[in-house]
Amino acid sequence: MAEVTCSLCGRTRDGEPPVRALAWVSEQDERGQTWLCPECAREHVRDIEGKLPADYW
Ligand SMILES: [Zn+2]
Structure with a gap:
C-alpha cells in the first residue's frame, strides 16, 4: 500500500x-491521487462550499 x-x-x-x-x-x-487528513478535508470542503459554481451566474 x-x-x-x-x-x-x-x-x-x-x-x-x-x-x-x-x-x-x-x-x-x-x-494524480492526493490525500487530505480529516482536519484539512473539513477546511477544504468549507472552501468549496464557499465558492459559487461558475455557472451560477
Ligand atoms: Zn492535513
Whole structure:
C-alpha cells in the first residue's frame, strides 16, 4: 500500500487510529491521487462550499 500523506499539511496516515484513517479523503487532480487528513478535508470542503459554481451566474 502506498504511503498516504496529506497534501496540505504533510501529515502521514501511518499511525492514525483506524477510525481516523477512514476519515481521510482522496482526490484526483492533474497530478494524480492526493490525500487530505480529516482536519484539512473539513477546511477544504468549507472552501468549496464557499465558492459559487461558475455557472451560477
Ligand atoms: Zn492535513
